[in-house]
Amino acid sequence: MTAATIPAPATRSSAAAAALAAFAALLARDLTVLRKQPAEFITRTIIQPVLFIFVLGYISPRIGQPAAGSAAQTATTLLAGMIAIVILFQGLFAVAMPLVQDFGYTREIDDRLLAPLPAWAVAIEKITLGTIQGLLAALVIFPLAIWIPAARPSLHIHWAVLLTLAPLAALMCASLGLFLGTAMDPRLTLALFAVLITPLMWLGCTLFPWSALHVIPWVQGLALADPLTYASEGLRAAVTSQPHLSLLVIYPVLAAATALLLWQSTRFFTRRVIS
Amino acid sequence: MTPAMATAPGPAFSPAGPADVAVLTESLGKTYPGGTVAVDGLNLAVRRGEVLALLGPNGAGKSTTAGMLTTTVRPTAGRAWVAGVDVAAAPSRVHRHIGVVPQRNTLDRRLSVRDNLVFHGRYFGMRLAAARTAAGWLLERVSLAEAAGRRVDELSGGMAQRLMIARAIMHQPEVLFLDEPTAGLDPQSRLAVHDIVTGLQAASQTILLITHDMAEADALAGRVAIIDHGRLRALDTPAGLKRSVRGGTVVTVTADGAAPAELAAALAVGVPGARGARPLGDAVMLTVEDGQPVIPAVLAAAGTCHARLREVRVDPPTLETVFIELTGKELRDP
Numbered sequence: 001m002t003a004a005t006i007p008a009p010a011t012r013s014s015a016a017a018a019a020l021a022a023f024a025a026l027l028a029r030d031l032t033v034l035r036k037q038p039a040e041f042i043t044r045t046i047i048q049p050v051l052f053i054f055v056l057g058y059i060s061p062r063i064g065q066p067a068a069g070s071a072a073q074t075a076t077t078l079l080a081g082m083i084a085i086v087i088l089f090q091g092l093f094a095v096a097m098p099l100v101q102d103f104g105y106t107r108e109i110d111d112r113l114l115a116p117l118p119a120w121a122v123a124i125e126k127i128t129l130g131t132i133q134g135l136l137a138a139l140v141i142f143p144l145a146i147w148i149p150a151a152r153p154s155l156h157i158h159w160a161v162l163l164t165l166a167p168l169a170a171l172m173c174a175s176l177g178l179f180l181g182t183a184m185d186p187r188l189t190l191a192l193f194a195v196l197i198t199p200l201m202w203l204g205c206t207l208f209p210w211s212a213l214h215v216i217p218w219v220q221g222l223a224l225a226d227p228l229t230y231a232s233e234g235l236r237a238a239v240t241s242q243p244h245l246s247l248l249v250i251y252p253v254l255a256a257a258t259a260l261l262l263w264q265s266t267r268f269f270t271r272r273v274i275s
Numbered sequence: 276m277t278p279a280m281a282t283a284p285g286p287a288f289s290p291a292g293p294a295d296v297a298v299l300t301e302s303l304g305k306t307y308p309g310g311t312v313a314v315d316g317l318n319l320a321v322r323r324g325e326v327l328a329l330l331g332p333n334g335a336g337k338s339t340t341a342g343m344l345t346t347t348v349r350p351t352a353g354r355a356w357v358a359g360v361d362v363a364a365a366p367s368r369v370h371r372h373i374g375v376v377p378q379r380n381t382l383d384r385r386l387s388v389r390d391n392l393v394f395h396g397r398y399f400g401m402r403l404a405a406a407r408t409a410a411g412w413l414l415e416r417v418s419l420a421e422a423a424g425r426r427v428d429e430l431s432g433g434m435a436q437r438l439m440i441a442r443a444i445m446h447q448p449e450v451l452f453l454d455e456p457t458a459g460l461d462p463q464s465r466l467a468v469h470d471i472v473t474g475l476q477a478a479s480q481t482i483l484l485i486t487h488d489m490a491e492a493d494a495l496a497g498r499v500a501i502i503d504h505g506r507l508r509a510l511d512t513p514a515g516l517k518r519s520v521r522g523g524t525v526v527t528v529t530a531d532g533a534a535p536a537e538l539a540a541a542l543a544v545g546v547p548g549a550r551g552a553r554p555l556g557d558a559v560m561l562t563v564e565d566g567q568p569v570i571p572a573v574l575a576a577a578g579t580c581h582a583r584l585r586e587v588r589v590d591p592p593t594l595e596t597v598f599i600e601l602t603g604k605e606l607r608d609p
Contacts, residue, residue, distance in 0.1 A: 015368050018400055025397035032394075033385045110381040111442070113347065115398035116370040275307070275348050 019117035026112060026125045034133070044093055045137040049082045050144055056207065057149030075149035076240050081206030082145045083166075083239075084232035086137040088173045088200065092193065095130035095177030103272060104186040113273055123178060123269040127262070130174025131167065138166055155239060161247065162238035168254050169231035175261035176227065182268035204228025209236060211243040227257045297323045297358060297450050297481040298344060304352030304505070305339050313339035315505035316353065321450070324479040326472070328486055328496035330594070332602050336505035337485045338378075341452055344483070345375050358449045371399065374443030375452045380435050382427040388438055389414065389423040392445050399446035406445075413441040417471060433464025440471055444480070451475065454485045469495060489594040499594065503602040516597045517565060523592025524565045528573055529558040533582035545576025558586075565592055 034041060057078050061071035102109040112122050146153060180196070181189060203219075203226040210233050213220035223229045230253045233245040244250075298321035305314040314336040321327045331337045342348030344357055346366035355362045358372035383391050389410050396406030414420045417437040422430065430438065436456060443451055453472070457465040472495050475482060486492055492499050493513045501509045501516070509516055517523060526546075530538055535554030542561055543552040546569060552561035563569050569589060577584050 015365070015371075018371060019367060021400040022398045025394065025400075028397065029383075029386070029394045032390075106384065107377075107379050107381045108383055110347075110377055110379075111383065111395065112398070114345070114370050114373070114375055116367050116400070118367045121367075273347065275342070 015116070019121060022115040022117040023121055023125055026115065026117075026122070027128060030125075030129045031132070034129075041133070041136075042140060045086055045089065045140055046144065048089065049085050049141050050148065052085070052207070053078055053082055053145055053148045057145075061150040071149065071151035072154060075145075075151055075153035076155075076242060077209055077236075078149065078207065079142075079145045079153045079155075080236035080239055080242075081204075081208075081232050082141050083138045083235050084169065084204060084228055085201060085206050086141045087134040087166075087170050087231060088176075088204070088228055090134040090137050090170070091130050091173030091175075091177035092180065092197070093177075094133040095126050095174050096181035096189065096193070099126070099178070099181035100186045100189045103181075109273070119270045119273050120266045122273075123182075123266045127171065127174040127178055127265075130177050131170040134170030134173055135166060138170070153240070156241040157239050158237065161234070165231075165234040165238050165250070165254075168251070168258065169234060172227060172231065172254050172258040172261065175258055175265055178265035178269065179261045182265055182272050200226060200228050205232045205236075209233070209242055210245050227254075230254045230257070295323055296320050298356070298483060300340075300344075300353065300355040302353035303340070303343060303350055303355050305336075305343060305348060306351045313505055314343070314350075317502070317505065317507055319500060319507060319510070321481060321483055323449075323481055325497045326476050326482040326484055326495055328484045328492035328499045329502060330486060330489070330492050330499050330598065331502040332487065335503045335602070337487075337502060338454065339505075340502070341454055341483065341485050345373055345452055346370065371446075372449040373452060374446065374448035374450070376436070376439045376443045376454060376456055378454045378458065380439070382430075382435060382438060382442070384426070384428050386427070387423070388419060388425050388427055388430070391427060391438060392442055395442045396445045401446065409445060413445060416474075417441045418467070431464070433460050433467060436460060436464065436468055437471065440468070444475065449481060451480055451482045452485070453482060455487070456484070457486075457488065457491060489598060493594050501598060501601050508601045509597070513594055516594060517592040520565070520592045520597050520600055523596050524563050524567070524569075525560065525588075525590040525592075526563060526569055526573065527555070527558050527560050527586075527588040527590070528577070528584065529586040530577055530582035530584045533577075533580045535559050537580050538577065538582050541576045541580040541582070542573065545579060546572040 057075045061074060109122070113119055115122070146155070180192060184192065203223050205223055206228065210220065210223055210229060213223060230245070230250045234247070234250040234254065236242050236244040237247055237250070298319070300317050300319045303314060303317040304312070306312050317336070317340060329337050329340065339348055343350045344355055344362060346362055346369050350363055357369050360368045360372065362369050383394065386394060392410035392413060393403070393406045396409055397403065401409065411420070414423050417440060419434060419438055419441070422434060427435065427438065440456070456472070457468050460468065469491070472482065476495070484492065484496055496513065498510060498512050499516055500507055509519070511519065528538065528542060535557060539552045539554050539559045542559055543549050546561065546563060548563050548567060549561045550563070552559060570587060573587055574584065
């Protein structure tokens with residue numbers, strides 16, 4: 001057992017380079033695991049939104065209960081909303097849930113924390129992974145949200161908005177996931193999920209456009225407190241020509257929410273792993 | 276360097292220079308929020324290439340000390356250096372110089388046995404090919420080559436522990452931290468882990484072994500630091516520690532033809548330096564200084580009361596004797 005005879009590792013010299021290499025390796029590990037379990041990813045990603053699309057976009061119009069407006073309008077509204085929902089779910093299930101397991105019993109995270117990078121960078125890696133998964137999930141749900149509904153949604157893609165807003169929304173949801181996964185005791189986090197997911201989703205303008213809420217002003221006001229609203233309204237602006245919240249509001253709010261969540265959640269994370 | 280050792284009880288040692296020291300703590304302390312003092316002014320130096328055991332009862336501050344040296348616990352007083360790097364100032368740089376085998380199984384359950392090593396190597400900047408070669412080599416050395424493709428949750432406790440050791444040395448750390456490496460293992464797995472540690476020791480790997488297993492510390496460590504209530508109580512070689520105990524050798528005498536009480540009185544008088552001679556069942560037990568020839572004196576003393584000796588047992592002091600003497604007998608419930 002002579003450690004000295006292990007083939008010499010090609011170690012990087014400076015601390016920053018070592019941290020970068022470690023970050024890339026952590027991400028490579030996570031993407032390897034993701035690639036090996038595509039079925040798990042797809043199941044986790046699509047079951048719930050596909051059921052929403054099926055019930056609201058296919059069954060309801062077929063049985064003569066269109067939510068509001070025509071079947072095509074419903075499908076168009078759902079398109080942006082479902083993308084926002086899958087992105088939110090990735091934030092919760094790709095970032096927060098694994099953390100709950102890690103802090104709760106597996107402690108797998110301990111080995112990552114010993115890699116040559118600061119603890120906050122381990123947190124940022126989790127968020128990066130969540131963002132990538134959110135975007136992948138959006139790619140998976142996009143065609144389904146077009147083909148499943150009874151009528152085709154009317155698609156108007158604004159590429160500049162789509163290519164900037166989708167990553168921003170995914171980043172915000174991943175940061176929200178890290179925030180929820182680190183803010184409290186792991187045992188409470190699951191309970192928190194149950195309480196939070198539904199209001200986040202329903203108030204997040206995923207099943208109706210925000211403008212339609214003008215008939216119930218207090219709900220319309222409440223919806224503005226839900227960060228998901230800005231993601232779904234922004235995506236609505238990106239892929240449809242429906243009325244939506246002004247992009248001048250959406251971008252700054254999403255950016256501010258992301259910055260705040262990033263800052264706070266990396267602090268919570270560090271506090272949890274270093275005593 | 277010397278201030279760290281100046282206050283340490285036991286024989287002082289002065290290394291050739293800082294280059295000789297792999298781990299150094301200077302009045303290192305940790306007070307947790309709420310006021311619990313876990314480590315209190317600890318001065319310790321681990322020499323390059325030695326196996327130093329950190330021995331102490333539950334709650335003595337062993338794990339907190341290891342936590343501070345491996346950067347998962349932030350010190351609240353004093354300083355510490357690992358491989359010359361200040362643990363509080365540059366934790367992620369410390370990571371490059373340490374390997375850690377924690378008490379709990381922290382293996383990556385989503386990866387195979389081999390990939391646990393390969394990815395760990397990559398976290399430390401090893402190229403894929405180099406990481407694969409090193410992983411294959413290490414799996415061979417810890418007798419896990421056959422299990423390379425298996426999932427880690429299929430491994431037995433002993434196999435998982437060997438894999439964790441392999442993972443911890445994958446990036447060739449200067450200092451290896453082993454936290455209770457054989458706790459809960461069967462005797463075979465325990466021996467296997469000891470063999471690996473002995474092999475690493477032969478290759479001059481610096482190891483900080485955290486344990487409360489006296490026999491393990493005695494067998495593996497070059498020096499033993501006994502800590503209690505967050506402070507260093509003794510630091511010496513196992514033999515040196517045992518010598519430091521007064522009356523550490525236990526002599527048990529069993530004889531016919533004389534009442535144990537009578538024999539005890541005769542031994543108390545006849546054996547030079549005998550202490551606490553008292554009957555224990557049909558035998559008599561007493562303690563003497565370590566390394567002293569006692570058998571002739573016991574024979575002579577037994578003769579004075581016409582006792583016919585059946586058995587004389589001389590048990591040299593163990594680390595446990597030292598440990599109990601230094602840390603007391605009361606239970607440590609946190």
